[in-house]
Amino acid sequence: MHSYRHDLEMLRDRRFALLLTARTISVLGSSFAPVALAFGVLALPGATATTLSVVLAAESLPMVAFMLVGGVIADRLPRHRVMMAGEALNAAAFSCLAVMLLTGWTPLPALVTAAAVSGVAIAILFPALTGIIPDVVPADRLQTANALMGLGANVSRVAGLVLSGATVVLLGGGWALVVSGAMFAVAAVLVAALRLTPAERSAAERHSVLADLRGGWREFISRQWLWVVVAQFSVLVMAVQAAHGVLGPLVAKEHLGGAAAWSAVLAGEAVGMIGGVFLALRLRPRRPILVGTCMTVPTALPYLLLGLDAPLWTIVIGAVVMGVCFDLFGVLWNTTMQREIPPESLSRVSSYDALGSLMFGPIGLLVAGPLAILIGPEPALLGCAAVVVLASLAALLSPGVRNLRAPEPAEEPDVLAH
Known part of the structure; x- marks a missing residue:
């Protein structure tokens, strides 16, 4: 038998608490992004549903194309650094999109480029996230860790559904993207603070x-x-x-x-x-x-x-x-x-x-x-x-x-x- 009290004791572990907080904030940023991007792009002069489709496709295609490469990178390098890089790339991508929407300088190639950077960031993040949890918690606590990570992510998604719509209505899509980019930046800083000891691969193991x-x-x-x-x-x-x-x-x-x-x-x-x-x-x-x-x-x-x-x-x-x-x-x-x-x-x-x-x-x-x-x-x-x-x-x-x-x-x- 297990108890909720015993499960929540994992939050006392500094490294797991940092990872959980970083992931929760990152998912909240991700929950802001679709609503902010959709309404921000559709509000541009002359923008159509096709414009939005092109921008979204520019994000999804690199995500698929680089997913396997992201797995190789996360197995070769310290995973917390890989996650930090992915969060930082997402922060840069959405900050650029926000600046473009707020300044009115929105050429489609620039929007597509920023969206593509976000797709690459997701491809880097996902494999590293799966692999980093066993680096942080012992084997007998893996299911508890995954469940708590899921709880943080799910609460963020619900909050994002509410807060992103309100932010877009009150402030506009550009400012909502500023919030999203800031959340990714905070997540990058928190992941950087993990300071995990990397398991170095010998020269014979490098391929x-x-x-x-x-x-x-x-x-x-x-x-x-x-x-x-x-x-x-x-x-x-x-x-x-x-x-x-x-x-x-x-x-x-x-x-x-x-x-x-x-x-x-x-x-x-x-x-x-x-x-x-x-x-x-x-x-x-x-x-x-x-x-x-x-x-x-x-x-x-x-x-x-x-x-x-x-x-x-x-x-x-x-x-x-x-x-x-x-x-x-x-x-x-x-x-x-x-x-x-x-x-x-x-x-x-x-x-x-x-x-x-x-x-x-x-x-x-x-x-x-x-x-x-x-x-x-x-x-x-x-x-x-x-x-x-x-x-x-x-x-x-x-x-x-x-x-x-x-x-x-x-x-x-x-x-x-x-």
């Missing part, structure tokens, strides 16, 4: 980037549970992107009352993600990947209810369930990766995980609109729900997914008294 990528690929492909779930998520994320990005808002606009209804669905998901953290702190399954994969099946619930024209309150409840399940899966997944993957390869493997899981997402966004026109948004949402369920059930056919076991929990006699 070319391609050799490091091949080594990371061998680690990735040698674990059936790993590549099977990543393959599952490549399909699942495609369906979720289509449903969440296009089809859900369409149904909300046509049948549920518009933006307010869709905001309620998103808020329900956010609340569920916060609740999922507390479940993740308590749950210690012996087969974490089996339990995590089972948790992806109910994530189809809000799409099923939207497709059936169910009342809004039931869809919001479905979104809460989705949030709980996705958060629980995320904690179990990250903890298992950190336990099973050698530390020297962890960031490269996490970059393959991210790339594989996200690579079909843009396809979902591209086909959602034509599919809604061809068969209607409700049938398309039912199709998305079916894809999520079938992909999850297919992953459960894998022996690696079903049989991977967590190590036996360490005895904690001081905790049992609570």
Whole structure:
């Protein structure tokens, strides 16, 4: 048994507290950025939806292109320095975007360049973040650390939904981007204060980037549970992107009352993600990947209810369930990766995980609109729900997914008294 009191004692650890605070502030900055950037760009003279699409694509394409390189960098260099560089790049990118919007000097190539720098920053940050947690906390506290990191991130996302909109309305998109850039800068300073001792690689261990990528690929492909779930998520994320990005808002606009209804669905998901953290702190399954994969099946619930024209309150409840399940899966997944993957390869493997899981997402966004026109948004949402369920059930056919076991929990006699 574990206790919340015992879990919260981790906050007394200076290094973990610094990392948690830095990540929470960084996610808050990230939550500000989409709203501020979208309304800031659309408010420019002559700007259209195409202008915004070009700027957003300029951020997403470098993120995908550099993700594997980010994994190599994070395995080669001290991860806190890599994270510091990523946060600093994000601060510079969004500060430049803010200056452009506030001064009115907004040539599209300059906007695209700044957005591309942010995409590179994300590609550097993500693999380093996955790898740094085992550098900061002991192995028996990994799940608690991941859950607390998730709690900070989820609270920031909810706060960002509220504060970013208010800042844009009151001050404008440019000043909201100033706030976002400042948050990234603060996160960079906090990460720099970690001062972790790097594990130096000997000259014999140093290879070319391609050799490091091949080594990371061998680690990735040698674990059936790993590549099977990543393959599952490549399909699942495609369906979720289509449903969440296009089809859900369409149904909300046509049948549920518009933006307010869709905001309620998103808020329900956010609340569920916060609740999922507390479940993740308590749950210690012996087969974490089996339990995590089972948790992806109910994530189809809000799409099923939207497709059936169910009342809004039931869809919001479905979104809460989705949030709980996705958060629980995320904690179990990250903890298992950190336990099973050698530390020297962890960031490269996490970059393959991210790339594989996200690579079909843009396809979902591209086909959602034509599919809604061809068969209607409700049938398309039912199709998305079916894809999520079938992909999850297919992953459960894998022996690696079903049989991977967590190590036996360490005895904690001081905790049992609570």
